[in-house]
Amino acid sequence: NTLLKKSPIGHRIGFTSNHDMILSVQWMERRATPSLAAQAKKDSIHLTWSYTPPVVFLKTHKTGGSTVQNLLFRMGEKDGSTFAFPYYTYQFNYPDKFRADLVDELPEGSSNFDILCSHMRLDMDELRPMMPPNTIYVTILRDPVRTFESVFSCYTSTVPAFTLAKKAAEHRSALSMFLESPESFWDPKEPRNGLAKNPMSFDLGLDGQRWDSWPTDLTQLEETFQLVMIAEHFDESLVLLGALLKLELDELAYVRLNTRSAHDLTPLDDGTKARIRAWNRMDVLLYDFFLHLFWEKAAQYGMERLKKHVARLRAFTDRIGQKCVSRKEVPPGELEDLIRPLQTDSATILGYQVQGNLTKQDQGFCMRFMLAERHYHAHLYFQQYGRAMRPAPKA
Template identity: 25%
Template sequence: MSLYKDLQAFYVQCTCSRSSKRFCTYKMLPLLVLLCTCLVLAMLILHLTVILETEENIYNVKEGMGEGETEQKEEDAGNVEEVIKLESLKDEAKKVFNNRPPELINNRDCQVHNFVFIKCMKCATETMGTILRRYALKNKLSVLLPRGINIYLGWPYMMESSDYRPSSSPSGNRYYNCLIEHAIYNASVMKSLFPHQTRFISIVREPWSHFKSTFHYFNMQKLAHIVSDTPLSTYLQDIDTYEKIYKSPEAASHRYCIPDRFSVTKNLMCHCLGMKTGFPEGMMDISKNSRAVQDFLNWTENEFALIMIAEYFHESLVLLKRMMCWTMKDIIYKRVNSAKYRYEENDGDQAIHQRWSRADYQMYNFFNESFWEKVIYQGKTFVQEVQVFTKIQNAVNVFCNFSTDSIKMDPMFNVTKTVLKIPTTKFSLDFTFTLEECELLSSDLLSALKEQHEEHSKYEDKDPPKRTC
C-alpha cells in the first residue's frame, strides 16, 4: 500500500506543472530500478514454485510406482533403478500423449486403429502380441500377416514382399492397419505399407535378465554342448568359443528358427529395432561405436511413438491405452511364454555380458529414461490409473483361474460363475468379462487372424517362403 501511495504522489507532482519536469527526470531512475527489482523477485518466486511442483510430481510418480508395482515380473528379473531425467520433456511426447480427462479417455471416437508393433525377442512380446491380436480380431482390422504357416515376417532378416500376405482392407487399398508378428524394423518399407498417422511401438527389457531368458528359451546350454553345473557362467567365460558352436551349421537342425551365424546373445534387441549389427554376413556393424549407436537411438526415438519397458508392464499398458485412446478392457491380458528358471551366477558375469552386448545396454538405458519422461508428463492421475488397472487385471486372473497366487477378489467387483462385472471408474466405463473371453485370452489368435484374412481376401498360398519360421 505504501508503494502505491508513493507512486500516486509522484504522479501528481509530475503532472501538476511544467516546472516539475526537472524534478520528475531526477526521480525517474531510482523508481525504475525499484520496479525492475520487484519484477525480478516475482519471476524468481514463480520459477522456484515451478521447480518445487516438478520435484513433488516426480516424487509422487516414483512413490506411486512402488506402491502399485505389478506382480507380473519373471522370477529372475532384477530391480531396475528408475532413471528420471530432470530436463524439458520431448516435444514428441507432448504431441502423442495427452493427459486426457476421463470423458475423453472413454470416448471411442478417438481410438487409434493403425499401429506397427516391433517384437523384440523375449521382451514379453508374445503377451503383448495376444493383446494386440485380440484388438485386431475384434475390430476386423487388416493385419500384415506371414504367408502360409509361417509365424515370422522374415525375422531375423529384413522383411520382403514375399514374406507377407496382401492387404484385406475392405476398401481394396494396399494399406494395412497393423503389424504384430516378428519383423525387423525397416522404416522405408513399413511406412509404405501403412497410413501416414500409423503409431510405431515396441517393448524392451533389462539386458541382463533378457540374456538369461534368451539363454534358457533357446536352449543354449545343450546346443553349445556345455557340460557344467554353472552353464551360464561357463558360457560367458569362453563366449567366443561357445557362440561359434551354437551358430555353426552343425547345430542348425536343433536350433529352432535361428539361421546360421546369427547371435541371440549379442545386441538382439537393437537388431530387432533395425540397428546394423553385422547380420547378414557382410552387413555393416555399428554396435561398437557408441556415438553411432546414440545417433541411431535418437533417430529411433523420433520414429516410435512409444517404447515400453517389460519390467514395468502395467505402466507400459496404461501408457499404451492413453496413447491409443483404448479402453481398460482392451489391455487385459494373460501371461504367455514365461518360464521359471534359475542360474547360479559368479562375480563378473554381468560385466562380461555388458561388454559383449553393450549396444543393448546403451539402448535400454536410453529408452528407460524416455519412458519415465512420458510417465511424468501424465501427471498424478497416471499412478491412480495404474493401480485401478492392476486391481482389474488381478480380478480377471482370479476369475479366469490364470493366477496361482492366493489373490482375493476385490469387493468392488461383482462376480458370478460365468460373468465378472467391472464397475465404472474414473478411468473406464463399466464392462463385463465372461468365461468365453477368458478362453480368447488363451487362444491361438494368429491362426484366427489368418482365417479371417482368407475369408475376406479369398487368399491362397501356393509357394510360401521358408527362410526362418
C-alpha cells in the same frame, strides 16, 4: 459370411461369422466384466471412444512382447481391424530383416492395414510404406541382463553359439561357459547367431558390430517409436500405450503369457551380471537410453495420474484373472493345445487353465487372453482371408 464355421478354433471361441464375432465380443466384454466400465466412468478415467490409430508393434524376444501382442490381437479382433500378416507362417522371414514383399495381400474391402504385430526384424525403409502415415510405432525392451539370460535359456538348442557352449560345458552351466569366452563360440557371420549378442538391438535392426553408426541409429529409433515400453514397468507402459491408441483402461487388462518354469531360471551372481552387460553393451546403452525417455513420457502423462491409472488397470487385470483363470503356472503337458505355449528344447513355458464353470460366451472371452500365439494368429488369419496360413517354404 460363414468363414469361421471352418476356422480351426472358431467352434471353441464361439463365433460363426465375422459380423457375429464383432458384436459378440463387444457383448461378451460388457457381460464378462459388467462393472468395470461403470467403475472407470465413476472414477472419471473412462476415456471417450474415438478412432484407434493404426499400430505397429515390434515384438522383441523374451521381453514380454507376447502379452502385448495378445492385447493387440484382441483389440483388432473386436474392432474388425485388418492385420498385416506374413505371407508364410506367423513370422516375417526372421532372422532376416523385414521385407514388404513378404506381407500377405491387402484383403478385399480393406483400404489399408491397421495392425502389424507379428515377429520381425526391423527395417523401416521396407516397413513404412506398408502402413498409413498416422501409424503408431511401439516396441518393448527389458533389462538386458534378464533378457540375455532368458534368451540363452530358451534358445540354447537353436542359436549355434549357445549350442556350442552347452556341448563344451559338460558339468558346468552352459551360460557361464559361454560368458567365460563368448568370442570363441560366436560366429557373427552365422545368421542364426543374431540373438547371441545384443538380442534386442538385433531385433531393432541394428548391427552389433557397427558402433560408428550408433548415434545415428539411436536417433532414428527415437524418431520412429512413439513409445518404447519397459518390461520392468509393464503396467505403466500399458497405460501409456492405451493413451496413444485411445483405449480404455479396462481394454488393457491382460494375462501374462509365456512364463518360464522356475527350474529354468538361472541364478546370476554379480560377476555373471557384469559379464552379460559387457557382452551386450549395445543392449545396455539402448535400454538405458529408452528407460530415461520412458520416464520423461511418464512425467508428461503426469506421475500422479499414471499412478492412479495403473492401480485401476491392475484392478481390471485382477478381475480378469479371478473370472478366467482356475490355475496358474500349469505345465504344458496338462494344457490343451489351444492354450499350450510354444515350447523350446531347453526351457519349459508354463500356461494357465481356464475356469471350467463358464458359459460358452464367457469361455470364448477368457480363452482369448490365453490363446497360444500360433493359434490366435491362425484364427485371425483365417478370419481375414478365409484360408489357413501357408507353411514356411522348405529350405
